[in-house]
Amino acid sequence: MNQEEKIKYLLEEIYNNSNFNFDKSPYPEVTLTYAQTLDGFISGMPNTPPLLISGKESMLMTHCLRNKNDAIMIGIGTLLNDNPQLNVRQLSGFNNGGDVRNPQPVILDTKLRFPLNCKLLNNYKEYKLNVEQKINGYEKLTEIKPPIIFVAEGLYDLKKAKILKDYGIKINEIKCNGSQLDISKVLEILKSTYNIRNVMVEGGAQVIRSFLMNSQIIQHIIITIGPLYIGNGVKALGFGDIEKNSLPHLEHVQSLTLGQDIIVIGKPTMS
Numbered sequence: 001m002n003q004e005e006k007i008k009y010l011l012e013e014i015y016n017n018s019n020f021n022f023d024k025s026p027y028p029e030v031t032l033t034y035a036q037t038l039d040g041f042i043s044g045m046p047n048t049p050p051l052l053i054s055g056k057e058s059m060l061m062t063h064c065l066r067n068k069n070d071a072i073m074i075g076i077g078t079l080l081n082d083n084p085q086l087n088v089r090q091l092s093g094f095n096n097g098g099d100v101r102n103p104q105p106v107i108l109d110t111k112l113r114f115p116l117n118c119k120l121l122n123n124y125k126e127y128k129l130n131v132e133q134k135i136n137g138y139e140k141l142t143e144i145k146p147p148i149i150f151v152a153e154g155l156y157d158l159k160k161a162k163i164l165k166d167y168g169i170k171i172n173e174i175k176c177n178g179s180q181l182d183i184s185k186v187l188e189i190l191k192s193t194y195n196i197r198n199v200m201v202e203g204g205a206q207v208i209r210s211f212l213m214n215s216q217i218i219q220h221i222i223i224t225i226g227p228l229y230i231g232n233g234v235k236a237l238g239f240g241d242i243e244k245n246s247l248p249h250l251e252h253v254q255s256l257t258l259g260q261d262i263i264v265i266g267k268p269t270m271s
């Protein structure tokens with residue numbers, strides 16, 4: 001088995017041994033995953049270039065996880081800072097007719113700050129154009145699914161939403177009482193409207209915090225620890241203290257090394 005096959009096998013084991021019952025749950029199966037430094041940071045200071053924490057082997061694991069999940073969720077903070085692609089381009093066979101798939105991107109974006117020139121939109125537009133115009137080799141392209149954006153009712157620009165919808169982007173309005181979107185509602189819609197069976201939540205800090213504070217909706221946590229210190233930056237849980245009792249601990253813990261990185265895998269529990 002090569003490295004990619006070994007990682008895929010490891011992930012199969014994790015998901016096959018999950019006692020998650022999709023039919024009985026109002027939500028998809030949720031995996032929270034991120035990479036952090038030895039001093040607990042997931043990135044440098046806000047508005048600085050993206051920080052590479054994962055080595056090539058654990059980045060391959062991230063792409064295998066993306067391949068395994070129907071959807072990948074990030075907050076608008078990550079989109080604005082990193083301009084990510086959220087695809088599986090590191091897997092063998094990508095764009096060469098291989099048996100791999102991209103997850104559908106999901107963005108939490110109350111005020112629709114989604115930039116009209118971001119890679120997520122450009123990649124989707126380019127893919128659609130290739131398929132619609134049957135451009136040479138289009139049959140072998142790995143499908144790119146349209147991003148799904150969650151916005152708050154009354155807080156976003158309807159004209160911008162119309163432009164995005166015309167490109168094929170899915171926009172879902174949620175009633176929002178507080179300052180952030182209700183992640184339970186978001187997950188319910190992903191399951192009921194989009195038939196999303198499993199979702200990996202990649203971050204950033206505020207999204208990780210929201211999920212960990214509602215850890216009953218998470219089935220798996222997979223953390224990559226890269227062997228570096230950076231001194232300051234954005235902590236995995238963002239800024240501001242949290243009551244210790246609101247956070248879970250892990251059970252059924254496994255750990256392994258991939259390259260120079262340590263991977264910690266477990267199930268969150270409050271008990």
Ligand SMILES: NC(=O)C1=CN([C@@H]2O[C@H](COP(=O)(O)OP(=O)(O)OC[C@H]3O[C@@H](n4cnc5c(N)ncnc54)[C@H](OP(=O)(O)O)[C@@H]3O)[C@@H](O)[C@H]2O)C=CC1
Pocket residue numbers: 033034035036042043044046047050051053074075076077078079081082108109110111113179180181182183202203204205206207208210234238
């Ligand atoms: N190392 C790693 O694995 C990863 C690192 N990162 C890093 O994280 C940093 C970004 O983190 P951060 O700035 O916290 O941004 P986030 O990606 O967590 O996005 C936060 C924003 O999402 C919107 N939002 C809407 N609803 C919710 C909700 N229920 N919970 C949380 N957020 C919600 C809010 O914006 P609004 O009010 O406008 O809707 C909020 O400000 C970047 O530097 C990036 O590099 C990101 C992913 C993985």
Ligand SMILES: Nc1nc(O)c(N)c(N[C@@H]2O[C@H](COP(=O)(O)O)[C@@H](O)[C@H]2O)n1
Pocket residue numbers: 034035050051052053054058059062074078079082083084085086087202203224
């Ligand atoms: N697994 C992992 N390791 C790191 O070191 C990271 N910085 C991240 N970041 C996440 O990956 C996104 C970038 O994705 P693309 O390479 O553009 O597909 C970034 O936005 C974070 O979500 N992840």
